[in-house]
Amino acid sequence: MLEIKCPYCGKRSQNEFAYGGDATIKRPKLNTEVSDEEWDTFVYYRKNPRGDHLELWQHISGCRQWFKAKRNTATHEIIETYELSSNKEEHS
């Protein structure tokens, strides 16, 4: 069981959280032309890196805030977690 640091509440066990997938995915803007390829990439295509992965988690049994976590998918190390509004460079 992972130990995840909610940026608002602090370190808690994984069972308080829900996983939300790749945090680098950007939803295309509403009411704009979106190509098939662009839309498919948004809905379906995800990288599956071995190594650092920027992802979304929600503190579902806590403050209910979504936040970002940089996690190593091979070692499960969570390198960093931060608020959505933080301006950290996003890379996966």
Add this chain to the structure above:
Amino acid sequence: MTQNYRLKNIGLIDKNHKISFIFNGKKYFGYKGDTLASALIANGVHLIARSFKYHRPRGIFGAGVDDPSAKVQLIKEGYSEPNVNLTEYELVEGLELKSQNCWPSVKLDIGEINNLLNRFFPAGFYYKTFMWPKSFWYRIYEPFIRKAAGFGVASLDPDPDRYEHQYEHCDVLVVGSGPSGLSSTLAAAKNGARVILAEDKPRFGGSLLTDEVTIGNKKGEEWVDDVIAELKSMPNVITKSRSQVFGYYDHNMLVMFERKRDHLQDPKNFTPREKLWYIRAKEVIISTGSIERPLVFSNNDRPGILLASAAKEYLKVYGVAVGKKPIFFTNNDSAYEAAIEFKKNGIQSTILDTRPSSENQIVGEAQKMGIDILFEHGIANTTGHLKVKSATVGKLNKNKNSFTSLQKIDCDCICVSGNWTPTVHLASQSGNKLKFDSDSDTFLPNQSRQQEVVIGAANGSFTLMESLNDGFEQGFKSSNKITNKNIKTDAPISDEKNLGNHDKFWCMPLPEGKHYKRFVDFQNDVAVSDIELAVREGFRSIEHVKRYTTLGMATDQGKTSNLNGLQLVSNIEKKIVPEVGHTTFRPPYTSVTIGTIIGREVSKYYKATRKSPMHEWHERNNAVFVDAGLWLRPRYYKQGNETLQEAAKREASNVRKNVGICDVTSLGKIDIKGPDSAEFLNRVYTNAWLKLPVGKARYGVMLREDGMVFDDGTTTRINENHFHMTTTTAQAANVLSHLEYYLQIVWPELEVNVFSTTEQWAGAAVAGPNSRKLLSKLFPNEDLSNEGLPFMGYREFKFFDTTARIFRISFSGELAYEVNVMSDFGEFMWDKIIEAGEGLGIQPYGTEALSTLRIEMGHVAGSEIDGRLIASDLGLDGMLSKKKDFIGKRSLNRVAFNDENRERIVGIVPVDKKTSIPEGSYIVENPNAEFPIPKLGHVSASCWSVEHNNPFSLAIIKNGKNRKGEKLFAVSPVKNMSIPVEVVSQHYVDPDGERVRS
């Protein structure tokens, strides 16, 4: 014969406290502090069970978790439990033990014929024999294997015991309380760390309880007592005996079980049997010691043959001699210590040493005491059917591949020692890639992956001095990372006997011309010949050899067999052990009772139960409840001897005819507030929301981004910037997360807040042609006319001391209202509605009638919104706005979503108007077509239409749009039914929706 093998003046148990027990129908005595194993050995009992495959007689081999075979069926207070480890279970009054895997008795076992037929049971036997023909598997092979396999018998009764879970955090967790564990605990505790010390045995101390050593000026065992007393007095230390750390998971989460009840003679009522600890440790010190490695020789599995270290432990801790005429068989010095202890207690023994000689101090000491020693000797065979009687021993030739000058030595036990295997399981579970150490011929920890360190014998430090130094040093280091207090404790001076090198030789040759079994894995009956065969048949990877032969796959996880197996494979392959590698260590380290893992999450405590404020009223009125997620909802209200179907028909008809009341509290409710609320809903739902007037409700459908329908419900505009959303019961939590996702991540610029209010409001649906009359009695001063409160209208009325929210919405298709009050007033509201309904024919209705009503109206619900269908499949095309964008809209352009032949919801009626169609049935054109019969779709929901008085179902079938009037078949292979059906409209009742607007 009572306790003939119990010795005077030795042992740590309470010999003033006699305890009786029964083994295979015979009464025996032991003492308080005994394990079942030590008590049996005290009575000269070694024959415990029959082995797995060959039904060979087996005895006690170890003195702790290392024992592979001493498992029994244990009966206590009428409850029978299989596979109890004799070497771990402590003796109390009232126990009955029975041998396993034997019939009619452990002494005379029919299954032993397998032993005579052993050439028919080679490695991979099951794979080879039961492969063909395929059809034999279920009928013949599987029942046979099930009968022949397995040890004890699981009880069919519920587990009478109680188990608990506990979460704990600490600075340093120390696993194992031998010299290195104790010293690191002491050092860490003195340096101010919060420490947990875990010991799996009842007594702390590990090897210090059995070794003749001194620490400072104390005997090892006294030093243990003093350190434990000191640790117990420190508020920052938790010491736990009978506690096995069995799993090491990510982020330094370790799992431990603690035995709390079985060893107590008169436990208190609510003392749990075991407690499962989840320990999040900042630092872990693994001081788990080592396990003695057996030697492999012909017929090495007879009762009375056991590890030398176990013999020493039975002697020193329990005051029990495993035999009075022992042979020690060793390739190293440590067995000499045991032989010396036996001699001190008046028992003369013979030592067989595979080494040519040894100049070490302890060997000289043994010689001086007059113990017989035969160097360069090994065991060629043993005799004794139910207990070992003699050993045929011989001088090993130079290459150690044959014996010369065989002689027979009588004995009543053989204590074997093949040197020591560090217990590296936890380190490996943590992710430490082990390395092979050719000095000790074992795998040792290498690089730590998490915040753990391995010390003492587990790390290959086999002397006391090293272990103590390691312990104090590492206890300081690990704790100082956290406390920074720099309080260092020095290791005391110690004294021990020096031990020399072992012989790199474990597997004895067969006597010439003989094909005796030489066992490597006792629990799974894997012999040298099986491993040789596997390699001959081409299995090279150690993981494959393991699975093919089942080596190390039993409940003991190969604690005593893995290294010998590896050594054999590498010898055959002419490789060195590290090239062969080792199999993966996985949790749990020892077997764990399922009850412990489950803890308190049993029966109704398995999950939380949610009840509406009206629950007690339902109970008083004969409601039969059904689980709806965590909620308990009335399924129907039973009258007399009614069946479910009869009750549902009665309740549903009453709604169509008079008026019914249904508890809808469990519907998800979400409060939405903020200036951008309407805009947000406009994006979340597929239809238009910006112009919804205050005081009006609207039906909405939500999609996922992939275009599939996610949920539906009505949302009401309470105020300009305040909406009340309802969701299905099942999706309430997911919808809230979905909304939060878009508000926090995708459109953070929207000023909207969402909050679950499901439990804040009690809800009652009042449905049926008399519902307006009923509400008029409840609210005589309000205008409830079609103009005053039209369909999809919303009003707030004063209701006694509170306010009621009245929504004119309908799930049943009848004129209907939903009344919400604050939860505390729920039952009061319900009573008032029932009271007002008197004379109007009011009856409560449950979820079964609710389903009937919605199915015949053709309203979709969870069985249709299954996450695999788009809006048009569900007949909701009209809900999709063409003018605005919304979540999932872009996906609707997909070619497949616009296929004319797509599945679509329809109604179906059996042609005979009698036969109910099972839910889940397939819809096919021709049930007699060749297999596989092309499937058009499936039946999603079925009911007995109260309006038409015949069965009616909803189905989702290919090209459903154009199939009205077609005759098809509903096929249920499960119920072996094939029912001719006709396709009709999904709206079987009031297709134009006149009633809801009346």
